[in-house]
Amino acid sequence: MSVEKQKALTLSLTGDVFTGEKFGNYLWIFPLIVGFTVWEAVTRAGLVPSSRLPTFSSVLVVFFASIQSEAFLLRIGHSFLNLICGLFLAFSVALPLAFVAGSRNRFDLTLTPIVMLFGALPDLSFLPLLVMWFGPGSVAAVIMASLAGFFPIYFTVREGTKNIPRELFDVTAIFKSDRLSTFTKMVLPAISPHMFSGLRLAYDFAWEIIIAIEIATRVAGIGNFIDSNVASGSLQNGFAAILAIAIVAIVVDRTFFGSLESWTRKWA
């Protein structure tokens, strides 16, 4: 996959319209306002029963109350921590493997077909086994998140490594760079545009997986919170939790990945 294609794929999943002129950067707020207004109007008019859809204003009230509650924030923190641990695990296993696969053809031919085979399986199919082995807790969640994050990181880093021009290795050799500085000062920056795309995809996939696990196996976390609240009819709490996840996911995406990508955009 080319860098452009990969970028397009990442962007189609995360959106990246935050460039261009200043006013243009905030146009997206209007459809949002329209959407929430329609929601509010429809529920207020009683067109949809409140047991199915609470009013937007009541969701907001519950949301602002919830984010002041320590228990609520801890649940989000718990999910987020599982996600970060999973991604960290995925990254530290996938990066070296993918680098070797990208640079040594024999290793690539040995490992990559197996990785593809596992990648083709729906990740969640492993969930019952993981729960049986490790119990319905953070361990299972972290492993699942790392599985989901492994594939995008592996394939993007492998591709990035293959795309390093041969000449750059000659440059490091001519100037007598040792192995460590070749890796840190040449390979890592050279693959970083691919690697950041991979990480961003992994982050998105891992959120899906974390929430799915929490709902399916009652692992403590925000997914589980949504599930139990919706089941007991307290829809405002459910919506407030969804809103909170959306905000965390988007803020991390914009700040962390946004700053990584603005670095690569300077030179790539």
Added chain:
Amino acid sequence: MENHVELDNVSKFYDTGRRLHALHEVSFGVEQGEFVSIVGPSGCGKSTLLKIIAGLDRPSSGQVKFRGGVICGPHSKISLVFQAFGLFPWRTVLENVEYGLEMQKAPKEERRSQAMEYLGMVGLVGYEHMYPKQLSGGMRQRVGIARALAVEPEVVLMDEAFSAIDEVTAEVLRDEVAEIHKQTGKTFVLVTHNLSEAIELADKVVVLSSRPAKVKKIMPISLERPRDRTHAVFVHMHRDILHLLKEELENTFIRHKLKGISELQSIHDIEANSPTESKQEEKKPLVKT
């Protein structure tokens, strides 16, 4: 006088599928401060030869000596200018030039001042904080040249260093390289397929045969510098070398009959670079059918 760089019966075979004989017992010497151009038919192994001198590749037999010692890997006093520039796109101009010094663990201030000095030499002061993508091809190669010089090598190798640049810029850059050679007195070895370029810059031109490459002829060039491409001796020399290379390619044709299509193309490349006078020369038919 002892040669600065000496090639002693350098041969190279590749074993990828079928055995490929790239270089056959290549021997010649390069004196200190000398500018040597290596020319040969396309794909004859010129770049392989340069890589071996650079220590990036090993000869299958024979050896390359630098100051009398056998080269068995990159040497800190031998530097290389790359055909496609070989710049790190994530580093600014200054950081790229500093790279070699960084690998030698030079202190930061020294690195900076030395890099700035060589950026001045290639006329890039004011561009030091730009990224390579913001520069034209010619400017990128200037960065490549500054980077090669910044480590203060004794020998500067150039691998088709002007071939990825537009002709007018290349012309200017060649003059500057000639000037740098004159000023610094460093030894230069240039691999090129451009005969005029080879003659214009060099003290001697090594003509290689087609694969497996052997030294076909070594032509000393005593023309006064700066050199005029329309000078009768220059034109004569150009014609002689062109003739040698054509002879090589014709031999290849006879050996390979119709397989020679790609070589035919390379003759056109060489002729496209000839000064006008030699083009008026009567062209012999290349393939006798």
